[in-house]
Amino acid sequence: MEGINRPPAPASATGPESEATIEARRQMEICNACRYCEGYCAVFPAMTLRREFSTGDLTHLANLCHSCKGCYHACQYAPPHPFGINIPQTFATIRAESYAEYAWPQGMGRAFERNGTLVSLAAFLSVTLVLLLTMALQDPAILYTAQTGTGAFFRVIPYWLMVGMASLSFGYALFAMGMGAVRYWRGTAPGAGQKPITVAPVAEAAVDILTLRNLGGGGHGCNDLDDSFAQARRHLHHAMFYGFMMCFAATSVGAFYHHVMGWKSPHAFFSLPVQLGTWGGVLLCIGTAGLLWVKTVTDPGPVAKRLLGGEYAMLALLFLISVTGLLLLAIRHTGAMGVMLAIHLGLVLAFFLVMPYSKMVHGVYRGLALLRNAQEKRK
Amino acid sequence: MVDFTRLWDVLVVGGGNAALSAAITAARAGASVIVAEHAPKAMRGGNSRHTRNLRALHPKPTDVLTESYLEEEYWDDLLRVTGGRTDEALARMCIRASEHAPGFLRDCGVVFQPSLSGTLSLSRTNAFFLGGGKALVNALYRTAEKLGITILYDTEVQHIAIEEGFAREAIVSWRGFPQRIRAKAVIASAGGFQANREWLREYWGDAADNFQIRGTPYAQGRVLRDMLASGVQEVGDPTQFHAVANDARAPMADGGLAMRLDCVPFSIVVNKDVERFYDEGEDVWPKRYAIWGRLIAQQRDQRAFAITDSQALHNYLPSVFPPMKADSIAELAVMLDLDPVKLERVVAEYNAAVQPGTFHGNKLDDCRTEGLAIPKSHWARRIDQPPFYGHPLAPGITFTFLGVKVNDRARVMMADGKPSGNIFASGEIMAGNILGQGYLAGFGMTIGTVFGRIAGEEAAKIGRN
Numbered sequence: 016m017e018g019i020n021r022p023p024a025p026a027s028a029t030g031p032e033s034e035a036t037i038e039a040r041r042q043m044e045i046c047n048a049c050r051y052c053e054g055y056c057a058v059f060p061a062m063t064l065r066r067e068f069s070t071g072d073l074t075h076l077a078n079l080c081h082s083c084k085g086c087y088h089a090c091q092y093a094p095p096h097p098f099g100i101n102i103p104q105t106f107a108t109i110r111a112e113s114y115a116e117y118a119w120p121q122g123m124g125r126a127f128e129r130n131g132t133l134v135s136l137a138a139f140l141s142v143t144l145v146l147l148l149t150m151a152l153q154d155p156a157i158l159y160t161a162q163t164g165t166g167a168f169f170r171v172i173p174y175w176l177m178v179g180m181a182s183l184s185f186g187y188a189l190f191a192m193g194m195g196a197v198r199y200w201r202g203t204a205p206g207a208g209q210k211p212i213t214v215a216p217v218a219e220a221a222v223d224i225l226t227l228r229n230l231g232g233g234g235h236g237c238n239d240l241d242d243s244f245a246q247a248r249r250h251l252h253h254a255m256f257y258g259f260m261m262c263f264a265a266t267s268v269g270a271f272y273h274h275v276m277g278w279k280s281p282h283a284f285f286s287l288p289v290q291l292g293t294w295g296g297v298l299l300c301i302g303t304a305g306l307l308w309v310k311t312v313t314d315p316g317p318v319a320k321r322l323l324g325g326e327y328a329m330l331a332l333l334f335l336i337s338v339t340g341l342l343l344l345a346i347r348h349t350g351a352m353g354v355m356l357a358i359h360l361g362l363v364l365a366f367f368l369v370m371p372y373s374k375m376v377h378g379v380y381r382g383l384a385l386l387r388n389a390q391e392k393r394k
Numbered sequence: 395m396v397d398f399t400r401l402w403d404v405l406v407v408g409g410g411n412a413a414l415s416a417a418i419t420a421a422r423a424g425a426s427v428i429v430a431e432h433a434p435k436a437m438r439g440g441n442s443r444h445t446r447n448l449r450a451l452h453p454k455p456t457d458v459l460t461e462s463y464l465e466e467e468y469w470d471d472l473l474r475v476t477g478g479r480t481d482e483a484l485a486r487m488c489i490r491a492s493e494h495a496p497g498f499l500r501d502c503g504v505v506f507q508p509s510l511s512g513t514l515s516l517s518r519t520n521a522f523f524l525g526g527g528k529a530l531v532n533a534l535y536r537t538a539e540k541l542g543i544t545i546l547y548d549t550e551v552q553h554i555a556i557e558e559g560f561a562r563e564a565i566v567s568w569r570g571f572p573q574r575i576r577a578k579a580v581i582a583s584a585g586g587f588q589a590n591r592e593w594l595r596e597y598w599g600d601a602a603d604n605f606q607i608r609g610t611p612y613a614q615g616r617v618l619r620d621m622l623a624s625g626v627q628e629v630g631d632p633t634q635f636h637a638v639a640n641d642a643r644a645p646m647a648d649g650g651l652a653m654r655l656d657c658v659p660f661s662i663v664v665n666k667d668v669e670r671f672y673d674e675g676e677d678v679w680p681k682r683y684a685i686w687g688r689l690i691a692q693q694r695d696q697r698a699f700a701i702t703d704s705q706a707l708h709n710y711l712p713s714v715f716p717p718m719k720a721d722s723i724a725e726l727a728v729m730l731d732l733d734p735v736k737l738e739r740v741v742a743e744y745n746a747a748v749q750p751g752t753f754h755g756n757k758l759d760d761c762r763t764e765g766l767a768i769p770k771s772h773w774a775r776r777i778d779q780p781p782f783y784g785h786p787l788a789p790g791i792t793f794t795f796l797g798v799k800v801n802d803r804a805r806v807m808m809a810d811g812k813p814s815g816n817i818f819a820s821g822e823i824m825a826g827n828i829l830g831q832g833y834l835a836g837f838g839m840t841i842g843t844v845f846g847r848i849a850g851e852e853a854a855k856i857g858r859n
Contacts, residue, residue: 048652
């Protein structure tokens with residue numbers, strides 16, 4: 016008993032738990048006796064509701080973590096202290112493991128192993144595919160000549176193809192992510208005695224998502240780069256998030272115009288879909304470029320380096336989608352429009368295809384974790 | 395590259411809250427300041443790294459402190475814990491100045507939080523640092539860097555050459571290389587000697603080998619001993635220290651706050667001879683936690699064992715190391731390496747002495763024993779609901795009380811009764827001026843901040859002339 020200078024191995028480490036899960040349990044047991052970080056984010060108050068940490072608990076806490084790194088820089092036990100507490104890094108690893116575990120279909124979980132390569136490859140292949148299809152299906156002359164007036168885009172890529180591929184790929188992504196969400200919710204359930212979901216926790220979780228409250232560090236910001244506080248990551252993420260949503264809205268409004276109002280694209284610059292798409296694209300550009308920059312210059316201490324590939328690849332893909340979208344707007348009356356459209360749509364297709372097997376799923380699980388947390392607080 | 399030929403206005407020895415409060419204040423007053431921190435950058439900040447709050451006077455509620463906490467109550471609290479072993483003028487000055495300590499720290503980028511769960515209900519008297527002491531230390535260093543203060547890590551001050559009460563220069567080991575730093579004024583904020591086991595052995599003998607050092611292993615007391623040897627006046631009882639009940643399985647140094655155990659009021663505590671030795675329920679834990687380290691230090695092999703049952707498990711914060719768990723007292727005794735027959739008897743005697751009452755975990759309740767030689771005055775419930783739990787305890791030392799004598803301007807006093815010409819002190823190295831014994835939660839950080847600011851101010855005056 017005496018002379019044991021390290022925290023003990025957890026009691027239930029016999030199951031098929033990952034190393035990261037066992038490590039996270041060890042760390043949480045130290046954190047739960049310390050509790051200095053309780054003011055930083057939702058993770059630590061949620062931790063104090065527990066004395067023991069099941070695999071599901073740890074997955075839940077890991078997905079609740081926004082990786083603001085406040086707890087790492089404030090930690091009296093962070094490396095090189097022998098306790099080696101590094102919650103952001105350990106939780107990031109568990110998050111990635113949970114993305115793989117709850118992916119649908121199950122075998123696709125392996126897609127998270129070399130995610131950067133997968134996303135890059137998907138982007139490359141689908142751009143190639145769309146370019147080739149366009150060449151094969153259309154008269155090459157159309158591809159290289161300026162197309163103007165109603166239906167210009169569809170003369171480059173036929174309407175049926177564009178809508179067909181988009182709905183199929185996006186529909187699949189939504190379905191796969193929905194299945195993942197259901198499996199995650201069951202897998203991280205704290206057991207019997209769960210209260211039914213009511214309006215209040217849903218509203219709280221929605222506000223948490225829409226404001227990224229947990230990246231506010233209680234008002235003064237997070238440790239974006241080092242032990243100084245800033246709100247850069249929160250603002251950049253939400254430039255990206257709202258930019259993405261505006262682009263999505265632009266597409267929806269466009270579809271509404273097409274099908275209900277009978278107004279065909281391209282629309283005028285000051286029309287609602289083009290305005291939404293333009294400013295959404297600008298925000299998306301700024302957000303993704305900024306996040307790429309933050310990721311590059313941040314203190315690597317609390318970062319799970321193994322996961323960086325997939326994160327860089329997804330940010331780069333979103334950046335390229337927004338840039339090609341904006342370029343498309345700029346050159347849509349010239350002969351370059353055809354190729355630009357094909358590249359842009361190829362990237363969008365890749366995005367839809369890899370969505371359920373990429374960093375994008377963090378939105379689903381984070382949202383569910385925030386919901387569970389809001390529910391738990393009301394018990 | 396550091397210019398070791400330069401004459402600095404102010405040299406600050408140490409790198410915790412007391413040191414940086416002094417350095418920042420001096421730099422803001424226009425002095426050129428160099429800080430010599432013994433630890434490497436990752437372990438900087440002395441014991442401040444492990445702290446969580448400071449005790450501050452406030453006439454009305456603030457955003458981080460509730461109700462009010464006035465001078466007389468603060469003074470009464472101090473008087474009670476020190477048993478009168480304090481310097482009233484110095485203590486009252488510190489108490490009054492504590493009102494402005496949170497504001498000063500906030501100006502240095504420190505963020506405070508409203509207190510939550512694990513805080514021993516101190517939100518009325520103590521302001522909590524968001525993220526704890528390391529976050530505070532980070533903010534102070536960041537501020538110091540912005541002010542252009544030169545910070546040397548891995549730099550141990552080994553000797554301060556003092557002639558007739560006047561510091562001429564400091565001999566340092568800078569990243570392992572001998573160097574000298576010349577400054578017009580010196581502020582000693584290098585902590586106590588609690589991490590120096592050899593020195594502790596001088597007073598405690600072999601028992602010192604079983605003391606866990608809760609905080610920084612860099613508190614070797616080298617500057618303190620050097621100054622006392624150079625004619626600086628001593629203050630405080632060298633055998634006294636602040637110590638708490640730690641988990642016996644904690645590391646021997648740097649285990650920090652999370653190693654402490656709060657189970658004592660909800661347990662019975664026996665020593666290796668399976669005898670209870672003190673009233674576990676004498677008073678609420680925030681007022682008693684600081685005496686238990688010393689109580690355990692006086693037991694055989696500096697060990698004690700808190701025995702409790704499943705009923706009490708959720709009355710105290712979880713421990714990092716899980717307690718020993720058994721279905722019978724005898725089994726538990728075997729796991730703890732105690733005499734099972736004797737432990738069964740002690741528990742049975744205790745259970746028989748427990749009087750009926752209504753249990754309240756957070757206040758003085760009427761659950762007590764009757765007829766025991768050593769009573770348990772509150773929270774006494776029968777230990778009869780298995781599984782039974784046992785936490786092994788050891789003394790965890792926070793800091794020592796031996797220090798250098800200072801006056802109300804933080805100026806170090808020489809043995810001949812005259813104030814030093816240019817040496818000041820702040821923090822644990824002079825806390826013994828006010829804390830003759832006992833401790834008030836968060837008061838160490840208050841002393842560090844208050845005397846750090848005064849020392850910085852006074853040293854800057856000398857430096858600029």
